[in-house]
Amino acid sequence: MKYFVDKNTNLRNFISEKLKISKNKSKNLIDKRIVFVNNKRIWISNYNLKVGDIIQIPDYIDNSSFDLKNSIIYEDDFIIGVNKYYNIITDNNYKSLENLLKNYFSNNEIKAIHRLDKETSGANIFAKNNTIFENFKENWDEIYIKKIYLAKSYNSADFDKIEINSPIDGKPANTKVHLISKNNKYSFFKIELSTGRKHQIRIHLSKLGYPILGDKIYGPNILKSDLEKFTQRQMLHSYEILIKNPFNNNLINIKAPLSEDFSNILLKLGFNPKLCDSK
Structure with a gap:
């Protein structure tokens, strides 16, 4: 998934708003080190975003339940x-x-x-x-x-x-x-x-x-x-x-x-x- 930042905010709040999830879940997602800002891997939840930044988040699969x-x-x-x-x-x-x-x-x-x-x-x-x-x-x-x-x-x-x-x-x-x-x-x-x-x-x-x-x-x-x-x-x-x-x-x-x-x-x-x- 690709998103474009349209206002100054931090990464945790941006993901929380875009994915409609809690800020705690947003932080957990960032902690997995799977979020990219302008092609750079970012794992700091309060990372400051600027207008025009490009955020990419994969469809992360949790396979902790398996056969x-x-x-x-x-x-x-x-x-x-x-x-x-x-x-x-x-x-x-x-x-x-x-x-x-x-x-x-x-x-x-x-x-x-x-x-x-x-x-x-x-x-x-x-x-x-x-x-x-x-x-x-x-x-x-x-x-x-x-x-x-x-x-x-x-x-x-x-x-x-x-x-x-x-x-x-x-x-x-x-x-x-x-x-x-x-x-x-x-x-x-x-x-x-x-x-x-x-x-x-x-x-x-x-x-x-x-x-x-x-x-x-x-x-x-x-x-x-x-x-x-x-x-x-x-x-x-x-x-x-x-x-x-x-x-x-x-x-x-x-x-x-x-x-x-x-x-x-x-x-x-x-x-x-x-x-x-x-x-």
Whole structure:
């Protein structure tokens, strides 16, 4: 949606008036970092507008309600693997994926073994009780084998593969980036992690000059393409996790199919979603 400012006001009041919503809801919308003023991402609710400014707001989709049953991609006696939708947090909230699983399985002991960012989709693993959780966490360095992500980034990569060793918050962080495909504006990457720092992939790709499409924190704030402005979330997907069960040493390989929105954006950018297994 595009609006033209016809009087001096602030962003919160303007959106409240145009969308006929409360000022609190207007502020919540601005806080999502999806509002653009003259092609610049703005998240300050009292931002002053001038006559002639152009405001753009996407039709934001909240998919916090989803088909949990069909999102369960792995289960054994110890863990549950879920293909997490974007816009849902992993734990520590009554609307979290962890809580949805507790209700679905009637099991209040279910606990997330690792977290994904709210806007990241893909493979997310949960323990069925606290004993299992503690065992996985205590032995994580020994049982963790491989974690693969897929990302769509700004700019055309000038490499086929690269390894990034750059500390995050004073801790070692290692990211291996493989180029799947590229065009003159974007790159499609497969990424392997050997460490798991907060926002690791997003930070490393941004520092490298290839911020993730839709990243509202580490990506560019001035965008002219409607596709870039209205990409609903960061285009990062937890594609595959390979671990060893500490109770029986069985290998567990969990692969999360691409979400519909991720595949659709790939196609719009000119990439074939089937290429994700090509590297």
